[in-house]
Amino acid sequence: MHEPAQDVPATGSDLPATEPAATAAAPATTAAGPRWGALAAVCVTVLAWASAFVGIRFVGRAYDPGALALGRLAVGTLALGALLLLRGRWVRPTGREWALLVLCGVAWFAVYNVALNAAEQRVDAGTTAMLVNIGPILIALFAGVLLREGFPRWLLIGAGVAFAGAVVIGASTAGGDGSDLLGIVLCVVAAVTYAIGVLAQKPVLRRLPALQVTFVACAIGTAGCLPFAGALGRDLTTAPWSSTAGLVYLGLVPTALAFSTWAYALARMDAGRLGVTTYLVPPITVALSALLLGEAPPALALLGGALCLAGVGLTRRR
Numbered sequence: 277m278h279e280p281a282q283d284v285p286a287t288g289s290d291l292p293a294t295e296p297a298a299t300a301a302a303p304a305t306t307a308a309g310p311r312w313g314a315l316a317a318v319c320v321t322v323l324a325w326a327s328a329f330v331g332i333r334f335v336g337r338a339y340d341p342g343a344l345a346l347g348r349l350a351v352g353t354l355a356l357g358a359l360l361l362l363r364g365r366w367v368r369p370t371g372r373e374w375a376l377l378v379l380c381g382v383a384w385f386a387v388y389n390v391a392l393n394a395a396e397q398r399v400d401a402g403t404t405a406m407l408v409n410i411g412p413i414l415i416a417l418f419a420g421v422l423l424r425e426g427f428p429r430w431l432l433i434g435a436g437v438a439f440a441g442a443v444v445i446g447a448s449t450a451g452g453d454g455s456d457l458l459g460i461v462l463c464v465v466a467a468v469t470y471a472i473g474v475l476a477q478k479p480v481l482r483r484l485p486a487l488q489v490t491f492v493a494c495a496i497g498t499a500g501c502l503p504f505a506g507a508l509g510r511d512l513t514t515a516p517w518s519s520t521a522g523l524v525y526l527g528l529v530p531t532a533l534a535f536s537t538w539a540y541a542l543a544r545m546d547a548g549r550l551g552v553t554t555y556l557v558p559p560i561t562v563a564l565s566a567l568l569l570g571e572a573p574p575a576l577a578l579l580g581g582a583l584c585l586a587g588v589g590l591t592r593r594r
Contacts, residue, residue, distance in 0.1 A: 314544040317537035318553050324537075326560035328530035329401040330568055332393055335522040338515035341393035342504030344523065347512075349385060349498040351527025356491040356536070364487045373484060376476045377492050384473020385497020390504075391466040398459030400571060405561040406442040406580075407463035412552045413439055414471035422475060425546045430593040438555035438587025444580030445558045478542055486539035494531065552591045555584045 335344055360366075369377060396404050416435055420427045473493075480489055512520065542550055559581030565571040 314541045317541040318550070320537045321534045321541065322554060322556045323560065324530045324534035325554065326405070326557045327564060328526060328534075329396070329405045329557070329561045330564045331522050331526050331530065332396045333401045333565070333569060335519050335526065336393055336397050338519035339393075339511045339523060340504070340507045341390050341397065342501060343508040343511045344393045344526075345386070345389035346498065346501035346504045346508045347523045348389065348526040348531055349494055349501055351524055352531030352535070353491065353494045353498045355528055355532035356487065356494055359532070359536075360487055360491050364485060364491075366488060367484050369480070369484060369492075373480045376480050377489065378496055380473045380476040380480075380489075381493040381496025382500050383469040383476065385493055386500030388466050388469040388473065389497065390501065391462045391469065395459050395462035395466060399463060401565045401569065402445060402558060402562040402571065402577065404459075404463055405558040406445045407460060408467045408470065409442045409555055409558055410439070410464070411467040411470040411474075412554055414468065415474050416549075416552060418471060418475055419478070419546065431549060431552070431591050434587045434590030434593075435552050436587070437590055438552060438584050441580045441583025441585075441587060442555060442558050444583060445562060445577050448576035448580060474542070477539065481539060481543040486543055487536055490532075490535045490539045494535065549591055553588055555588055559584050 332344065339347065392404070392408065395407075399407070413435055416427075416431060419425045477489060477493065515523075538550075559577070562571075562577050562581065
């Protein structure tokens with residue numbers, strides 16, 4: 277989670293997420309600001325995404341998967357659009373950048389959210405978080421080939437240790453009556469589309485502002501979920517206020533805020549190394565599930581969480 281200086285592209289100063297990401301040709305920086313800014317962004321992202329698994333589990337009791345995805349993305353798009361108008365600036369994307377933005381929006385924002393919401397109606401929050409976290413393994417492997425980030429030894433070792441910890445968490449929290457084959461498949465679909473979205477997002481962040489990238493991708497994801505508008509309208513009239521409040525929270529914090537801080541960090545870190553930091557999400561999700569949903573984790577889950585933390589620490593070795 278703590279990135280060494282040589283892994284962080286230069287930004288010139290500790291810029292907010294509305295500023296353009298550094299290009300690959302920029303020289304390395306030794307200033308502490310950009311490194312601490314990326315670290316803070318990673319922390320916000322991990323905490324917000326961990327809360328999302330719990331929030332989806334709760335809100336999903338009143339909202340169908342597609343309706344939940346559309347409502348969450350619509351709230352996120354409105355919040356990001358307002359922020360872009362107030363603080364951002366627009367950089368005209370090229371044709372290739374538009375193609376990558378569409379791929380990111382459809383894969384990560386639309387398909388991922390619908391698959392994740394459907395999975396959490398069949399699989400508990402802790403197990404879902406573990407299964408979705410095969411995504412960083414795919415990111416690290418594909419980034420080494422497609423983005424030419426290579427395969428540092430400690431990245432592979434840390435990823436293996438963290439993945440083992442995630443497996444332990446999943447094995448210790450999965451319930452015999454809470455999981456089925458379809459739910460597991462949906463988790464894998466979410467992981468794959470998550471990896472595709474990150475790899476599509478990384479190149480456009482070299483030139484386009486992080487806030488603009490997040491807004492456009494979220495808006496595209498919202499458009500992709502419009503077929504669920506009827507279901508959303510129906511659920512809004514029948515859902516209790518607490519579920520609707522949870523939907524708004526999912527749109528504002530895990531979507532608008534967390535995807536923006538993720539893009540900020542991704543513009544300043546290798547995709548493979550940043551992706552592995554999300555292995556912190558399952559142990560945090562298990563803890564939040566115990567606190568908010570009454571899903572007390574077994575002792576074995578604590579061992580899995582320790583392995584996740586150790587794996588993330590290993591990826592930070594030079």
